[in-house]
Amino acid sequence: MRFDRAVPSIDMRADDFILISVDDHIAEPADMFEGHVPAKYADQAPRVVDLPDGSQQWFYGEIEGRNLGLNAVAGKPPEFFNVNPTRYDEMRPGCYDVHERVRDMSAGGQLAGLNFPNWTGFSGQVLNMGPDREVNLVMIRAYNDWHVDEWCHAYPERFIPCGIVPLFDVEEAAKEVHRLADKGCHAITFSENPAGLGMPSIHTDAWDPLFAACSDTGTVLCCHVGSSSKSVGTTPDAPPGVAMSLSSAMSIFTLGDLMWATFWQRFPDIKFALTEGDVGWIPYFLQRAEHALDRHNGWMKHESPNGKSPSEIFHDNVLCCFINDGVGIQLLDRFNVDNLCWESDYPHSDSSWPNAPESCEELFGGVADDLTNKITHQNAMRHYQFDPFSIRPREQCTAGALRAEATDVDTVTHVGRRADDSDIEAWDRIRGVRPKAKAKA
Amino acid sequence: MRFDRAVPSIDMRADDFILISVDDHIAEPADMFEGHVPAKYADQAPRVVDLPDGSQQWFYGEIEGRNLGLNAVAGKPPEFFNVNPTRYDEMRPGCYDVHERVRDMSAGGQLAGLNFPNWTGFSGQVLNMGPDREVNLVMIRAYNDWHVDEWCHAYPERFIPCGIVPLFDVEEAAKEVHRLADKGCHAITFSENPAGLGMPSIHTDAWDPLFAACSDTGTVLCCHVGSSSKSVGTTPDAPPGVAMSLSSAMSIFTLGDLMWATFWQRFPDIKFALTEGDVGWIPYFLQRAEHALDRHNGWMKHESPNGKSPSEIFHDNVLCCFINDGVGIQLLDRFNVDNLCWESDYPHSDSSWPNAPESCEELFGGVADDLTNKITHQNAMRHYQFDPFSIRPREQCTAGALRAEATDVDTVTHVGRRADDSDIEAWDRIRGVRPKAKAKA
Numbered sequence: 001m002r003f004d005r006a007v008p009s010i011d012m013r014a015d016d017f018i019l020i021s022v023d024d025h026i027a028e029p030a031d032m033f034e035g036h037v038p039a040k041y042a043d044q045a046p047r048v049v050d051l052p053d054g055s056q057q058w059f060y061g062e063i064e065g066r067n068l069g070l071n072a073v074a075g076k077p078p079e080f081f082n083v084n085p086t087r088y089d090e091m092r093p094g095c096y097d098v099h100e101r102v103r104d105m106s107a108g109g110q111l112a113g114l115n116f117p118n119w120t121g122f123s124g125q126v127l128n129m130g131p132d133r134e135v136n137l138v139m140i141r142a143y144n145d146w147h148v149d150e151w152c153h154a155y156p157e158r159f160i161p162c163g164i165v166p167l168f169d170v171e172e173a174a175k176e177v178h179r180l181a182d183k184g185c186h187a188i189t190f191s192e193n194p195a196g197l198g199m200p201s202i203h204t205d206a207w208d209p210l211f212a213a214c215s216d217t218g219t220v221l222c223c224h225v226g227s228s229s230k231s232v233g234t235t236p237d238a239p240p241g242v243a244m245s246l247s248s249a250m251s252i253f254t255l256g257d258l259m260w261a262t263f264w265q266r267f268p269d270i271k272f273a274l275t276e277g278d279v280g281w282i283p284y285f286l287q288r289a290e291h292a293l294d295r296h297n298g299w300m301k302h303e304s305p306n307g308k309s310p311s312e313i314f315h316d317n318v319l320c321c322f323i324n325d326g327v328g329i330q331l332l333d334r335f336n337v338d339n340l341c342w343e344s345d346y347p348h349s350d351s352s353w354p355n356a357p358e359s360c361e362e363l364f365g366g367v368a369d370d371l372t373n374k375i376t377h378q379n380a381m382r383h384y385q386f387d388p389f390s391i392r393p394r395e396q397c398t399a400g401a402l403r404a405e406a407t408d409v410d411t412v413t414h415v416g417r418r419a420d421d422s423d424i425e426a427w428d429r430i431r432g433v434r435p436k437a438k439a440k441a
Numbered sequence: 442m443r444f445d446r447a448v449p450s451i452d453m454r455a456d457d458f459i460l461i462s463v464d465d466h467i468a469e470p471a472d473m474f475e476g477h478v479p480a481k482y483a484d485q486a487p488r489v490v491d492l493p494d495g496s497q498q499w500f501y502g503e504i505e506g507r508n509l510g511l512n513a514v515a516g517k518p519p520e521f522f523n524v525n526p527t528r529y530d531e532m533r534p535g536c537y538d539v540h541e542r543v544r545d546m547s548a549g550g551q552l553a554g555l556n557f558p559n560w561t562g563f564s565g566q567v568l569n570m571g572p573d574r575e576v577n578l579v580m581i582r583a584y585n586d587w588h589v590d591e592w593c594h595a596y597p598e599r600f601i602p603c604g605i606v607p608l609f610d611v612e613e614a615a616k617e618v619h620r621l622a623d624k625g626c627h628a629i630t631f632s633e634n635p636a637g638l639g640m641p642s643i644h645t646d647a648w649d650p651l652f653a654a655c656s657d658t659g660t661v662l663c664c665h666v667g668s669s670s671k672s673v674g675t676t677p678d679a680p681p682g683v684a685m686s687l688s689s690a691m692s693i694f695t696l697g698d699l700m701w702a703t704f705w706q707r708f709p710d711i712k713f714a715l716t717e718g719d720v721g722w723i724p725y726f727l728q729r730a731e732h733a734l735d736r737h738n739g740w741m742k743h744e745s746p747n748g749k750s751p752s753e754i755f756h757d758n759v760l761c762c763f764i765n766d767g768v769g770i771q772l773l774d775r776f777n778v779d780n781l782c783w784e785s786d787y788p789h790s791d792s793s794w795p796n797a798p799e800s801c802e803e804l805f806g807g808v809a810d811d812l813t814n815k816i817t818h819q820n821a822m823r824h825y826q827f828d829p830f831s832i833r834p835r836e837q838c839t840a841g842a843l844r845a846e847a848t849d850v851d852t853v854t855h856v857g858r859r860a861d862d863s864d865i866e867a868w869d870r871i872r873g874v875r876p877k878a879k880a881k882a
Contacts, residue, residue, distance in 0.1 A: 079739035193675055201676040234634055234694045235642040240741045241701040241751065244733035245726060252690055253675045260682040280728065284721030284768045285686060291765075292685035295790060298520035299860035299868075300681045310682065324732075327725045331771065349736060419740035427740075 014357035015400025023343035036142035065119035074347030075413030106406035109399025114160035123227035124164030157391035161185035174213035181217035196228030251277025259310035280327030455798035456841025464784035477583035506560035515788030516854030547847035550840025555601035564668035565605030602626035615654035622658035637669030692718025700751035721768030
């Protein structure tokens with residue numbers, strides 16, 4: 001029990017929150033590779049293609065990028081959420097333009113954010129999949145240079161940088177972690193389950209060079225839901241609500257792997273983050289893991305790394321985050337509140353933007369201010385070595401102060417297309433449903 | 442919020458609990474088919490075979506039954522838990538002998554239990570898999586006759602009957618539900634995901650005749666973890682603790698399917714039960730489902746059956762249960778306490794036997810007696826149409842009264858084999874690990 005319910009609680013108002021999100025996304029701009037790819041490789045750089053159906057699609061050689069659809073809906077009314085691919089001009093510019101992004105963040109009362117990729121895959125899978133590993137490495141470095149030097153450094157007090165790494169070559173990945181750290185970037189997006197990508201699991205020692213580099217540089221390994229290129233589902237003919245409700249189950253698997261991994265014996269200090277998985281389900285699985293250790297270790301013979309049980313590993317080494325998770329807050333006494341963070345998920349469909357301050361006021365009612373502040377920004381600052389207050393005075397970082405600077409931002413997105421049957425059809429295609437099989441058994 | 446925390450709480454002592462488990466198991470006795478299979482089919486009845494390695498194994502024709510191992514460890518110290526198959530004489534007689542079972546239940550302070558199969562598979566899969574459907578049907582009926590007439594009726598105040606059905610023939614399954622109901626059996630073990638067994642999913646209308654029969658007879662469809670013949674895992678080389686910690690994830694998938702199913706429109710009153718999945722994770726997924734409906738229904742276009750949202754469906758129609766789930770109790774106000782039940786899971790490895798009264802005293806401390814009584818026995822009695830008090834006066838049904846009748850029972854099991862490397866090897870075989878792949882990537 002790490003949270004004392006007896007701590008006096010003084011409810012914070014929406015305007016008082018300082019919000020740093022550990023999970024936002026960029027719909028990477030079409031010109032992202034310009035100036036970052038050596039001339040020799042310029043014609044191999046990924047590009048945006050206008051397709052005959054009117055949509056736009058990234059291609060890396062022959063490889064299609066992840067579609068935009070639900071990943072770029074910020075500001076749209078739900079009936080305008082599209083599963084189908086869309087075009088840049090059908091999303092609000094804050095999705096891809098850093099200046100507009102910062103204005104949107106201010107209008108939403110958000111000080112800063114850590115941004116994951118969109119079309120490149122949440123762990124940069126697409127840039128890892130090219131047939132020529134040398135070219136992949138060039139493009140991954142170009143992504144990182146664009147992301148850190150161009151996007152994040154445009155407003156260094158507003159962005160926590162997060163790099164991607166060549167997962168196909170662990171020694172090169174370790175080098176890239178050092179190169180990123182030298183740029184001030186202390187987060188990478190790892191995979192929630194590298195075995196899902198056809199790579200060695202975290203139960204091998206294959207990742208040791210990467211883990212060593214993260215340990216040396218204090219780099220957090222983020223495991224974003226979907227970063228194994230797998231998704232959760234029951235049957236192909238299940239209604240979409242099933243998979244939409246179960247997405248966090250991918251993080252359950254990641255938590256399971258992390259709690260029982262043995263690499264902690266070799267790297268006791270590295271930190272992993274469960275990204276976009278929410279937290280309200282975590283206490284049950286910690287309880288269950290302790291039960292399994294207590295009940296089954298007669299035959300499992302698990303050797304606790306450095307004497308730490310599965311839930312102790314979680315409490316000490318695994319960060320987690322949520323958008324708006326009332327169940328998680330009700331169970332706050334079962335978490336290490338030094339490792340809990342808040343996220344916005346802008347511009348994805350789950351985001352609370354532009355109403356995060358109001359949803360936080362409701363969510364954190366009854367939680368002591370010092371704990372609230374840890375969760376909403378202090379933990380993110382410490383874990384990611386990020387200090388916006390050295391650039392922007394703390395009192396100018398509150399939701400109220402930021403919103404006062406962006407009163408002209410229209411938070412409703414007026415471009416786009418009303419969802420229709422083509423979106424359900426797109427969902428079915430993604431899930432592999434055969435149209436005929438759907439209606440009847 | 443269906444649970445009023447203001448209800449005064451008077452802590453119950455271990456001796457005062459009345460415990461009815463909705464999930465125990467029988468290690469089916471070797472002579473179970475005797476007297477229940479017509480002479481014409483007698484030589485096709487499943488049988489126990491002594492294998493050269495000293496273990497015993499059920500065979501239904503060429504089909505191997507599920508192994509016993511961790512499913513028959515009641516009373517053993519954890520270092521004697523075996524994953525490997527075992528022999529009947531290496532388990533305590535309460536696993537397979539009804540008279541000894543009742544003595545064990547009394548010694549554990551437990552009034553009654555609903556028993557699932559063991560070797561036949563938790564939804565009777567093995568008896569559904571034979572090449573001749575007519576023979577399968579004979580054996581399924583024989584199982585049910587043995588289970589209801591012989592096992593349960595030996596002590597009708599101590600057992601809630603639960604049948605298996607021919608999942609391969611929905612019309613025959615419906616008939617068997619009626620036949621079972623006529624015998625006083627109001628539970629069947631359905632599959633947590635019939636599509637996992639190669640059958641139509643619950644999102645088709647293929648199951649309508651079975652659901653209609655359950656609706657007509659007030660029969661609960663139980664969905665036991667593992668009853669889709671699938672298990673949860675991350676990678677084959679993961680330590681066994683991972684899968685042991687994640688087993689409830691199978692129930693998460695079942696909950697997802699049930700919350701979004703549309704058959705409720707046709708069968709608004711039937712009840713499903715999530716069995717052995719615990720409950721502490723449920724509130725998060727209810728919250729998430731409501732979010733998905735609110736945020737995504739612009740394109741999903743889910744039509745709520747009878748106007749009920751996913752979490753309303755759960756609260757009204759889905760029973761759930763737990764062995765010892767402190768997280769679930771902490772979240773009690775997020776459940777419909779009329780649909781929560783307690784389970785023992787005797788003789789499986791997760792069971793709290795013989796200490797359930799003491800673990801319940803601790804678990805239900807702070808919960809009002811009327812709610813505790815609903816969870817520990819009243820809900821099970823109502824949902825399964827089971828009335829032990831008509832046979833045995835209520836005051837003789839408490840843990841204390843039952844234990845007083847069984848003071849001579851030795852609750853430590855002295856037969857068996859200390860777990861060793863062969864158990865880990867058995868685990869690896871079950872999980873499909875290639876020995877060479879395990880050591881290194």
